[in-house]
Amino acid sequence: MSLPPLAERLRPSSLDELTGQQHLTGQGSILRKAIEQGKVPSMILWGPPGVGKTTIANIIANTLQVPFYTLSAISSGVKEVREVIDLAKKQSNVILFIDEIHRFNKGQQDALLGAVEKGIITLIGATTENPSFEVNSALLSRSQVYILKALDKNDLIALLHHAIEKDVVLQTKKIDLKETEALINISGGDARKLLNLFELVTDTLGNNVVVTDEAVMEIAQQRIALYDKKGEQHYDVISAFIKSIRGSDPNAAVYWLARMIEGGEDVKFIARRLLILASEDIGNANPNALLFANATFDAVNKIGYPESRIILSQCVTYLASSPKSNAAYMAINTAMAAVQQFGDLSVPLHIRNAPTKLMKNEGYGKDYQYSHNYESNFSAQEYLPNEISGTTFYDPGKNAREEELRKFLKTLWKEKYGY
Structure with a gap:
């Protein structure tokens, strides 16, 4: 009789044996307390592959000593979900673990909803994808989302x-x-x-x-296989794909796209990454990139494989061949850093909303200058809190389109923002 693989032989059976995830499972952590108290909610475990999602589900079931059913979203459908729910109705405190729950469509997720609401099952879903995008809102609202980190x-x-x-x-x-x-x-x-x-x-x-x-x-x-359909090199290949587009190499980009398509990668996963890249790495250097990526996302969801490969190739080669700018990405990062540094700075009185007489008497909205009443539809009034007045968050990139934006902003703000 052959032994199971090493990873399976060493799978932890208790939280104390688990490597990493101390923010969730260490002494005094929120998930550990829930397990120790025997009050485990339905949950979504979100994190990259191989960080302990399945292991945590098994540990919960072993610790609570309750019936435990496992389904894979790749091979299971509504029929299998309903079979487990029927079994759970005859038992109590049943845990249903669904691996790769992001691969369940809306109908399959809806089949779970009633059983979760009524407490027939405690759902534990595992996903490598952002559950905000892939788990329907009704099911998500009835589950706690726990984020697992990559092991260092x-x-x-x-x-x-x-x-x-x-x-x-x-x-x-x-x-x-x-x-x-x-x-x-x-x-x-x-x-x-x-x-x-x-x-x-x-x-x-x-x-x-x-x-x-x-x-x-x-x-x-x-x-080792070039691209494992189960996701062994999922993150390596997507990294090469994104970096090739960012590096303006359409040939490398379409090659890595082909690797993902041949490996059976989820078409929505690829399209979503292109949407993110269109803003993060191209942004205002070519605003059409985001429109194109969004249209691609819609189109491939309607069509699917194999024809969607053509649409993906068109979008990938276009994005790779576009001028690049991360100015919008850097702008929001810089602004968020300022929020974290300075906290909740007061909104200047003149640009506050004043829906009541009391607020008007307190000076809300006083001396606000309606931009369209001024030449060039612009008034050089203050819009930032006094503490960070003059701080430049958006620095247009060095490309033709954003240089035009820079010139325009400079004519408006003169030297205030250093344009």
Whole structure:
């Protein structure tokens, strides 16, 4: 009888054994308290692959000693959901764990809603996608969302040493963990991927194992698939895809797009990333980019594969060939940093809303200058709180369109904002 993979053999059975996620599962944390009190709400566990979503669900079920059912959104539909709900009606305190819940469509999610509302099941959904986009609002409002973080380098190294010390197979080998950088870089913060790669390396090297970066890279290149449909290289490839578009290389961008399409990547995932990039990396250098990306998102959702590959290719090559600017992205980051630094600064009285007589008497709206009453529809009055007056948050990029914006703003504000 063959043993399960290393990652499965080492799966933690208690919160104390879990690596990382101390903000959720450490002593005194909100989720740990809920588990210890036996009052676990329906929840969505949101985080990258291999950080403990499935493990936490199993730990909750084991700790509470309640019936536990598992479904995968990839292979299950409404029929399977209803079968579990029918079983749950005959039991009590049933937990239903749904992996990759973001892949459930609206109808499948609606099938869960009544059972969650009535307390027939406690739902635990796991997702790598933002639940605000992928989980319907009614189901989301009845669930707590817990965000899991990628494991850091120290977490991953500790996990490797734990495997060497505790695993029944690795204990039979002499293992010198000489270098870890390649293991950590390839795993990308994914504990499952790290352990499976480590097992592959130790199996390949025999009983006297010296783990070096060179050995790991050689074995990984020989044995790891180019793009795993289950998501093993999901984040590596999307990173290369985004950086190629940002770097204005349409050839590389369309290649990485092809890799994702061939790997069965969710068309909505790709289209959503293009929408984000259109503002983050192009912005006002070419405002049409956001319109194009939004139209692409709508179109591929209507059409799906295989025809949507053509629409995606058109959008990707257009975005990659567009002038680039991250000025809008930097503007909101800088402004949010100011909010965090200065707190809730008072709104200047003259631009406050004054719907009541009392507010008007207090000076709300007094001396406000309606821009359209002035030449060029502009009045150089103050719009920022006094404490940060003159702070430049938006610095137009060095491209043709934003240079025009810079010239326009400079004629209005003279030297106030340094344009």
